[in-house]
Amino acid sequence: MITIGALSKHTGVNIETIRYYERIRLIPPPPRTDSGRRLYGAEDVRRLTFIRHARDLGFDIAAIKTMLALQEVPEASCEQVSRIASDQLEAVESRIRRLLGLRTELTRMINECDNGKVATCRIIEVLADPPGQATSQ
Amino acid sequence: MITIGALSKHTGVNIETIRYYERIRLIPPPPRTDSGRRLYGAEDVRRLTFIRHARDLGFDIAAIKTMLALQEVPEASCEQVSRIASDQLEAVESRIRRLLGLRTELTRMINECDNGKVATCRIIEVLADPPGQATSQ
DNA sequence: GTACATCCTGTAGCCACTACAGAATCAACC
DNA sequence: GGTTGATTCTGTAGTGGCTACAGGATGTAC
Incomplete structure (x- = not known):
């Protein structure tokens, strides 16, 4: 049986987070020593990993x-x-698509900026007046 | 001058969020009508956009x-x-790299799963015993 | 006049942690 | 036995960026 500190080192999950997981019932409350310290076993290591x-x-x-x-x-x-x-994979793929779009837009913004004055900065302009929006007068 | 509802419609930022932005001083407190309602102008639309x-x-x-x-x-x-x-672009690119890695791992996991019993599920196995970790015994 | 939309303030909740404060206990050394 | 320093305990509050109420006051249309 190991202490919470050792469990943390074994799994890379920090101590506060382990206690948090117990609070939200993601992991079961472990047995304790006489003085009230948590004791974990091999199954806890597996579960937390x-x-x-x-x-x-x-x-x-x-x-x-x-x-x-x-x-x-x-x-x-x-x-x-x-x-x-599969749901998670789909979520990851949609995030990737979105981020690729952002990258394109950020790259274009940065390339168009000639590092001049703020007044004529393309980055600011693009952000204030995003294409495809009828901001008009 | 327009009301908060109109500002919300113009910018696509929801009303609660606009008031939240005011609270955290991201946007200045606007003038009010006699009855205390917020009034916004063109500059507010630009800023919020x-x-x-x-x-x-x-x-x-x-x-x-x-x-x-x-x-x-x-x-x-x-x-x-x-x-x-540029910092933002870098952050986006690093998120993309990370997500591409996740996608690879998720895809492999899912492909290896033959939809059998939980006891032999590769997805669970991979998650419990991630490669490149010395979980030993 | 009355129904309904819009607005107000203030507070609490969301997710997944993270960071304290203040106290108790433990291990190691002399 | 005493002292130091590491570890652990509980409980609470904070993070970011909103979102969702409750309960009331106005505004607008018919």
Whole structure:
């Protein structure tokens, strides 16, 4: 059994976050020492590693909760897990598309700016008068 | 002079958000009618459109505050504006790189899953035992 | 006059943490 | 046994950028 500090080092999840996860019932409350310190085992390391990696991949807490619940039933079909992952993939792809658009726009803005005075700065102009909008008088 | 509702419609920024921007001093407190309703003019539309578009491009409020302050000094060099935009471009590019990595990993995970039982689900396995980590025993 | 839209202030909630304060306990060394 | 410093505890409040009320006051159209 290890302390919360050791669990934190093993999983890369910081201590405050581990306690937070316990508070929101993402991880179960662990047993304690006589003095009240939390004690964790190998299963906790696995669970928290799972959470950490899923968070890194952008899954939100609700999705992670669902996946953890499904893991409790090994004979269940993993179709639902697969759907959560696919949804996440779709979200990632839409974010990528959006960011590529932003990159294009930012690049163009920056290239058109000749580093002159603010009064004639294209960056500011573009931001104040975005193309495709009828801001008119 | 227009009301907050009209300003909201013109700029696409919702009413609560406009009042929030006033509270955090991103926009100046406007004059009021006798009964206390806010009144906005053309300059407010321009400013808020600027803010809206900058937010769409992912600039944070602090960056927008700086850019707005620079606009107050038209003879100032727009070097700083340019740097903020470049920083933003860099942030966008790093987010893109990260998301592309996530996409690869998610795609692989999903492809390896044969939609069988949770017990043997590769998605769960990969998340619980991420490659490149010495989880040992 | 009355119905409904719009506006006001103030506060609380969202997500996923993060950062304290102030106290208790533990491990190591002398 | 004493002291130092690391670790842990609880509880609360803050972050960013909104969003969503509640409960009331105005404004507008018929």
